[in-house]
Amino acid sequence: MKIVIVGCGRTGAFLAGILNESDHEVTIIDLERAAFAHLPADFKGTTLLGNGTDMEILRTAGIDKADAVFALTQGDNRNLMAAQIAKQVFGVKHVISKVNDPIRAHTYRQHGITTISRTTIIGTLLEALLMGDPEVGKVLLERSKAREARMADAV
């Protein structure tokens, strides 16, 4: 699949790394050149310096042919803007936006943008761990821990 990621912080770079492993065609955009240092050394995708809410930059990234777009910068507003452009202007099939504000995550989800809020996900997970309800995050935690171990080994 062709995948465009907006934002090369920890989350964007991590996702780019694991998609890269499964041979997807990944293009990752960030405003700061230094952000690309988050990518793993064996990243084979394309890095693009620019603003991920700029239509020309998104076109350069090949958004019109993208199967999926992930908006993963540190700002909810930027993520939602990039996601709306991807979905409404370019008609990208899979659009997922990171939205830390839980209420706006809910609001935009009702308007057809898939949103993921780390606030509620981590909070829900932490409460489940405290309450001894391991089923809540079992698969997610196992997979995450395995990836963390592989990343640590690769350093």
Add this chain to the structure above:
Amino acid sequence: MYFVVAGGGEVGFHLAKALLESGHEVMVIENDRRRAVFIEEQLGSVVLNAPADEGRFQMEAGCQRADAVIAVTG
């Protein structure tokens, strides 16, 4: 009608003023405390001193029942 104006800068302030003068109900969301105080002095209790890009405050300002939400932050 009920309008929520996100941002009480020059545009937001004068827009809110004009809407109030036309008899509409208005709530301005302004993050800067001093600016919010100024608007309140000029226009009355029509200001919510909060960031306009937080869902919680958008709801507190009554975005759900607003006829229009006008985003005019800097």
